[in-house]
Amino acid sequence: MGQMLPKEDLLIRMQRDLKRAVSKDPTRVRWAMVIDVAKCVGCHACTIGCVVENKLPPGVVYRPVLEEEVGTYPNVRRRFLPRPCMHCMNPPCVKVCPVKATYKTEQGVTVINYKRCIGCRYCLVACPYAARTADFGEWYTQKTPDLPGKIVGQKTSAKGYENTPAAEYGKTWPDRGHGSPVGNARKCHFCLHRLAVGMLPMCVTTCIGRATFFGDRNDPEALISEQLASPRSFRLKEELGTLPSVVYLK
Numbered sequence: 001m002g003q004m005l006p007k008e009d010l011l012i013r014m015q016r017d018l019k020r021a022v023s024k025d026p027t028r029v030r031w032a033m034v035i036d037v038a039k040c041v042g043c044h045a046c047t048i049g050c051v052v053e054n055k056l057p058p059g060v061v062y063r064p065v066l067e068e069e070v071g072t073y074p075n076v077r078r079r080f081l082p083r084p085c086m087h088c089m090n091p092p093c094v095k096v097c098p099v100k101a102t103y104k105t106e107q108g109v110t111v112i113n114y115k116r117c118i119g120c121r122y123c124l125v126a127c128p129y130a131a132r133t134a135d136f137g138e139w140y141t142q143k144t145p146d147l148p149g150k151i152v153g154q155k156t157s158a159k160g161y162e163n164t165p166a167a168e169y170g171k172t173w174p175d176r177g178h179g180s181p182v183g184n185a186r187k188c189h190f191c192l193h194r195l196a197v198g199m200l201p202m203c204v205t206t207c208i209g210r211a212t213f214f215g216d217r218n219d220p221e222a223l224i225s226e227q228l229a230s231p232r233s234f235r236l237k238e239e240l241g242t243l244p245s246v247v248y249l250k
């Protein structure tokens with residue numbers, strides 16, 4: 001007999017949990033993410049959702065999905081591992097920043113102040129998870145001819161999407177030029193701008209396998225707390241003492 005579907009979509013429960021968390025005293029909230037590797041189907045919907053949400057340029061990906069082969073031939077299978085920033089509680093990236101452009105928020109999120117960042121890329125080297133990338137100011141439609149009536153009908157329409165400002169950190173960032181994230185380090189920020197308006201991170205809502213969980217680890221009633229307590233849990237490179245806030249389930 002097939003497995004029964006849960007009565008309620010996990011997203012509905014997490015949305016309810018989120019509502020509770022954002023109405024709390026913010027100093028008592030600690031955001032965490034759990035990724036169930038056994039449920040990830042490797043569709044990359046989270047990767048693409050994140051690129052769109054944050055208007056990421058070529059070469060900048062906040063949430064790649066890594067692939068590996070596990071087992072011994074002929075009993076092998078492919079395993080998928082989404083890899084956002086781990087939001088380490090002891091983050092090596094923060095320690096090396098010479099201008100204090102990257103820091104931890106009260107809720108445990110590692111963030112970057114684009115106005116302070118000088119693009120030295122020390123943090124890219126220090127991060128043991130390769131969770132940071134440099135923004136070199138490229139954009140997808142850079143070399144695409146935008147002929148009126150030939151591709152999208154209107155001149156500049158192809159660029160229209162990329163010209164739309166990103167909303168990272170709750171601000172309106174131009175896509176290039178002075179005051180934009182160009183030239184800076186960039187990374188996942190748990191979609192803080194979405195949390196601020198009561199929405200789950202984009203990767204959580206786009207995950208078709210329902211493999212990504214998010215919430216306040218200080219809330220014992222939240223789904224995230226149940227997932228964190230799973231005996232299947234493990235953290236990447238735990239031996240480094242970085243104390244990741246992103247936990248995986250085997």
Ligand code: SF4
Nearest residue numbers: 085086088091093127
């Ligand atoms: S995963 Fe890397 S970028 Fe993220 S907090 Fe840890 S050290 Fe910093």
Ligand code: SF4
Nearest residue numbers: 050063188190201203
């Ligand atoms: S939390 Fe948001 S920014 Fe981070 S990987 Fe997911 S979608 Fe991207």
